Amino acid sequence: MxxxxxxxxxxxxxxxxxxxxxxxxxxxxxxxxxxxxxxxxxxxxxxxxxxxxxxxxxxxxxxxxxxxxxxxxxxxxxxxxxxxxxxxxxxxxxxxxxxxxxxxxxxxxxxxxxxxxxxxxxxxxxxxxxxxxxxxxxxxxxxxxxxxxxxxxxxxxxxxxxxxxxxxxxIEPYACSLHAVGRAAPGTDDIVVISGAGCLGLGMITAARKRNPKCLVALDLNEERLEKAREFGCDVTINPLRENLKEKMMDMTDGYGCDVYIEATGHPSSVKQGLDIICKGGRFIEFSLFLEPVTCDWSVIGDGKELDMYGVSLSHRCFPETIEGLYTGELKSEGxxxxxxxxxxxxxxxxxxxxxxxxxxxxxxxx
Structure with missing residues (x-):
């Protein structure tokens, strides 16, 4: 035909x-x-x-x-x-x-x-x-x-x-999420914060859950997405508009801040809040694409906290694992x-x- x-x-x-x-x-x-x-x-x-x-x-x-x-x-x-x-x-x-x-x-x-x-x-x-x-x-x-x-x-x-x-x-967005989590390399003693619980953030949450961090935290302004984040394995969810994020994070970490912060919102305020709540020597992973350039206090990255900064681009070598994970249900995707x-x-x-x-x-x- x-x-x-x-x-x-x-x-x-x-x-x-x-x-x-x-x-x-x-x-x-x-x-x-x-x-x-x-x-x-x-x-x-x-x-x-x-x-x-x-x-x-x-x-x-x-x-x-x-x-x-x-x-x-x-x-x-x-x-x-x-x-x-x-x-x-x-x-x-x-x-x-x-x-x-x-x-x-x-x-x-x-x-x-x-x-x-x-x-x-x-x-x-x-x-x-x-x-x-x-x-x-x-x-x-x-x-x-x-x-x-x-x-x-x-x-x-x-x-x-x-x-x-x-x-x-x-498959494509979750493969990008998997690559981001790989760059973050969260360990079992780490408190991990994922800022943004949209499709990509949820992909990161279900991928990070497999690594069993000490505490997995999701941030979002949308309560429905935070509910989905809990369903996908988050220990704690926070809406920064409704709670004092820094105060809660410092209470959770004995005043140190989170070990890993993954920025997945594409909003400039998420970058600034990440620099504020991450611990000294922490790993900051920037995933998002921004509509316009973002400014922040770079002294925090260096002299202030000596952070490890990681960018993330696309889905390097992550398609096979993502396809398998989605198909078996190991990577949660419902809804x-x-x-x-x-x-x-x-x-x-x-x-x-x-x-x-x-x-x-x-x-x-x-x-």
Whole structure:
């Protein structure tokens, strides 16, 4: 049966300029695959691009990262419907050997490594210098469409046939969460604070719970999300608007502060509160993408507390463990996907995702 030559897609033309259109369906060249998209999550990065964040659209000091027209979305899964020659290949960067066939259900990492830069050669492909991520380049269209092309550079993973879509659409964000927890390296004597209990924060909570820290604390302004954080394994949850965070943290830690602080809100106040409640010699992990630059008192990092500061980017080598953890239930996921929208209802989907109240992860589905 011949496949359709056109497809529906949400195309990015500029900040606030997204259009639901009919476009040409991609075809597979050498080493490429076409998947029929099952669904795609809306990331905080997608929202910040939609609302005009300078990190995507540039400013006086930096060029735009987003190259348009582009089809957004990097949290997607689907089923292979077309394969170019040379697609039967060995996976790269330490994943298992794998061959693919039409009909396989797959997930794909958000970045397509060049394989030639210093970082790719060192195996740190997530830091690849071109840093091409699905959905932000006109030549690397993402999952806000009925079909998507997986390029020959893509890192592709088979996923179980019977994995619920609600789990499958958490593979990419949970893999990022797992990487963040790996960077934090919490030990059994550590008091760990995760600031933000959205999708990514909940992924961090369930991943951190596996490491059995002395005390696992979640911060959020949303009581429903704090309830989910407790369900996922937090010992303590705190709403900083309703409780004195520093006072409670100092009471819990004999006046020292937490050992590990993971910032997962993308709000400047979360950075400042983290520097305030972390102990001397603690580990501060910055995960979020901010709409604009953030300022803080850097003397706290050095002379004040001698902190270890860790950044987190993407999901280095975390897809296989994440797929297994979600499938077995070791990584909790029930209720995280809270809203499903058809692609044509993208404005309502973005609005729901942005306001947060009553929702955690908002996704597009093509069921």
């Amino acid at each position: 011949q496949m359709q030559s056109k497809m529906k897609a949400l195309v990015t033309y500029g900040a606030h300029d997204y259009r639901y259109e009919e476009v040409d369906r991609p075809t597979a060249g050498e080493g490429e695959m076409i998947i029929k998209v099952e669904g795609c999550g809306i990331c905080a990065g997608d929202l910040k691009a939609y609302h005009g964040g300078s990190v995507f659209w540039g400013d006086e000091g930096s060029p735009p990262y987003l190259e348009v027209p582009a089809i957004g979305g990097h949290e997607f899964t689907g089923r292979i419907v077309e394969m170019g020659s040379g697609t039967e290949r060995k996976e790269t960067y330490g994943t298992a050997d794998s061959s693919f066939k039409v009909g396989d259900r797959v997930a794909v990492e958000q970045i397509t490594p060049c394989g030639a830069c210093r970082y790719c050669e060192e195996g740190r492909y997530h830091l690849c210098v071109p840093h091409n991520v699905y959905g932000f380049k006109y030549y690397l269209n993402g999952g806000f469409a009925e079909y998507a092309k997986l390029t020959k550079e893509s890192l592709v993973y088979k996923i179980p046939e019977d994995m619920p879509l609600e789990q499958a659409l958490l 995280v996907v809270s809203h499903k929208f058809a692609l044509e209802d993208y404005e309502a989907a973005f609005e729901q995702s942005a306001k947060g109240n009553g929702s955690i992860k908002v996704v597009f589905t093509f069921e």
